[in-house]
Amino acid sequence: MTTFNELNISQPIMKALEKMGFEEATPIQAETIPSALEGNDVIGQAQTGTGKTAAFGIPLLEKIDSGQRKIQALIVAPTRELAIQVAEEINRLGKGKGIRTISVFGGQHMERQIKALKDGPQVVVATPGRLLDHMRRKTIRTDNVQTAVLDEADEMLNMGFIDDIRDILKNIPAERQTLLFSATMPKEIRDIATNLMNNPKEVKVKAKEMTVENIDQYFIEIPEKHKFDTLTNHLDIYAPGLAIVFARTKKRVDEVTDGLQTRGFRAEGIHGDLTQGKRMSVLNKFKNNRVDVLVATDVAARGLDISGVTHVYNFDIPQDPEGYVHRIGRTGRAGRAGEAISFITPRETAQLHLIEKVTKSKMKRMGPPTFQEARRGQQQAAADKLRRTIDKKDLQEYHETATELLQDHDSVTVVAAALKMLTKERRNAPVNISSVQPISVKKAQRSRDNKGGRSGNKKFYGKRGQGGRSQGGRNQGGRNRKGNYQKRQNNRRPNS
Numbered sequence: 001m002t003t004f005n006e007l008n009i010s011q012p013i014m015k016a017l018e019k020m021g022f023e024e025a026t027p028i029q030a031e032t033i034p035s036a037l038e039g040n041d042v043i044g045q046a047q048t049g050t051g052k053t054a055a056f057g058i059p060l061l062e063k064i065d066s067g068q069r070k071i072q073a074l075i076v077a078p079t080r081e082l083a084i085q086v087a088e089e090i091n092r093l094g095k096g097k098g099i100r101t102i103s104v105f106g107g108q109h110m111e112r113q114i115k116a117l118k119d120g121p122q123v124v125v126a127t128p129g130r131l132l133d134h135m136r137r138k139t140i141r142t143d144n145v146q147t148a149v150l151d152e153a154d155e156m157l158n159m160g161f162i163d164d165i166r167d168i169l170k171n172i173p174a175e176r177q178t179l180l181f182s183a184t185m186p187k188e189i190r191d192i193a194t195n196l197m198n199n200p201k202e203v204k205v206k207a208k209e210m211t212v213e214n215i216d217q218y219f220i221e222i223p224e225k226h227k228f229d230t231l232t233n234h235l236d237i238y239a240p241g242l243a244i245v246f247a248r249t250k251k252r253v254d255e256v257t258d259g260l261q262t263r264g265f266r267a268e269g270i271h272g273d274l275t276q277g278k279r280m281s282v283l284n285k286f287k288n289n290r291v292d293v294l295v296a297t298d299v300a301a302r303g304l305d306i307s308g309v310t311h312v313y314n315f316d317i318p319q320d321p322e323g324y325v326h327r328i329g330r331t332g333r334a335g336r337a338g339e340a341i342s343f344i345t346p347r348e349t350a351q352l353h354l355i356e357k358v359t360k361s362k363m364k365r366m367g368p369p370t371f372q373e374a375r376r377g378q379q380q381a382a383a384d385k386l387r388r389t390i391d392k393k394d395l396q397e398y399h400e401t402a403t404e405l406l407q408d409h410d411s412v413t414v415v416a417a418a419l420k421m422l423t424k425e426r427r428n429a430p431v432n433i434s435s436v437q438p439i440s441v442k443k444a445q446r447s448r449d450n451k452g453g454r455s456g457n458k459k460f461y462g463k464r465g466q467g468g469r470s471q472g473g474r475n476q477g478g479r480n481r482k483g484n485y486q487k488r489q490n491n492r493r494p495n496s
């Protein structure tokens with residue numbers, strides 16, 4: 001256990017940490033902060049939800065001269081919502097030191113961003129495409145940048161973003177400190193990373209599995225055409241707090257969302273074809289519990305820190321193991337428990353095994369829940385409602401009517417009627433989801449075996465998403481909480 005005190009952190013930042021409820025440093029923070037404070041380049045790898053943001057945020061903030069209203073640190077993140085979220089956390093950490101952090105990303109008015117940039121923030125968090133735009137327009141000047149950070153580094157150095165990242169780094173003074181963080185770092189990507197850095201220290205928090213151990217992982221083997229009913233049955237039985245459902249394409253996200261709404265769930269979809277305004281409003285509703293199920297492409301797979309997510313569903317199995325790690329890492333954050341349920345079609349069992357092998361974790365088989373079990377789940381939810389009402393103990397004025405009812409009927413019948421009225425009748429309208437090809441493991445495996453060469457890699461990763469440019473980020477979130485944590489995770493690319 002390491003306290004922040006032992007890490008030589010300045011008073012204003014210590015105060016911020018206290019305010020945020022951080023009592024002790026997480027392992028990745030304990031291991032990277034001292035090295036980064038010494039000025040080293042660092043590659044930091046630790047599981048999802050283990051505080052990597054503060055691990056790079058604290059050292060970069062310590063170096064900033066808040067009297068100077070010039071950009072001194074640049075953080076690059078793959079999606080807009082993540083850029084927003086990271087900026088929020090860095091702002092919280094740096095506020096007491098008078099440091100201002102803003103985010104800039106595609107899909108937002110340039111003029112508005114230029115105005116914010118003129119205000120003299122010392123830290124800018126950006127998606128790559130928009131950052132390059134600002135660099136070309138000289139609305140972002142890099143002469144005073146001392147620290148460059150790639151959050152979700154393996155994603156940023158992947159096919160979609162690598163060219164932009166090279167251009168960005170070329171424009172930042174060579175004496176800079178470079179910090180790279182992610183829950184996953186495939187070897188071939190690490191090699192690329194090392195070339196862009198100055199003798200980096202590699203810190204990998206040791207963990208048995210790549211995934212977080214407090215996430216219970218399950219798989220359900222089912223044919224494609226039964227996925228949707230299985231999903232709604234499962235949601236009924238286990239009544240998650242907040243759930244994220246990952247689907248492979250934007251079209252499937254739309255279809256699953258529509259289907260869930262038809263069946264009475266408070267669901268919304270998020271993917272890269274939506275306007276930025278819509279993306280933000282959907283995410284905000286999800287964070288404020290006005291939406292219970294977020295259906296998403298991989299645009300929501302990385303980095304997002306939303307408290308209250310208890311279940312992650314892989315409606316479609318991800319294309320690579322790193323993607324799996326990041327997706328399921330949206331739950332089980334900062335030491336909390338979570339569940340991940342992956343739907344596997346019979347032809348995708350090889351992909352399941354590949355994921356298990358690479359992540360060194362095991363998914364337990366679960367039978368598909370039946371409609372009867374789902375009905376029972378709905379009744380349980382009604383019974384819970386009844387129990388909560390009983391607990392409130394303000395039923396006096398109903399006693400007389402209740403007694404009358406019990407004179408005419410036995411108590412079980414009366415309670416059964418009340419339950420029937422409270423049970424959410426699931427509209428069982430048929431829902432059709434257009435089918436997709438099963439994931440072929442051969443392709444993924446081939447490129448994995450073809451280590452070393454960028455071309456092999458390209459083939460593998462090239463599938464996901466085209467063109468790295470401001471695909472989009474998003475998300476904010478970042479809530480602080482006390483105490484315990486856990487870690488690790490993996491990643492993939494927002495093709496949405």
Ligand SMILES: Nc1ncnc2c1ncn2[C@@H]1O[C@H](COP(=O)(O)OP(=O)(O)OP(=O)(O)O)[C@@H](O)[C@H]1O
Binds near residue numbers: 026302333
């Ligand atoms: N030392 C700490 N003590 C308690 N909570 C912390 C601590 N450090 C970070 N947190 C909280 O833990 C949560 C996860 O942190 P963060 O988003 O930085 O994780 P991450 O490692 O970047 O995950 P991912 O790999 O998914 O991006 C956040 O809500 C953050 O505020």
Ligand SMILES: [Mg+2]
Binds near residue numbers: 303
């Ligand atoms: Mg992160």
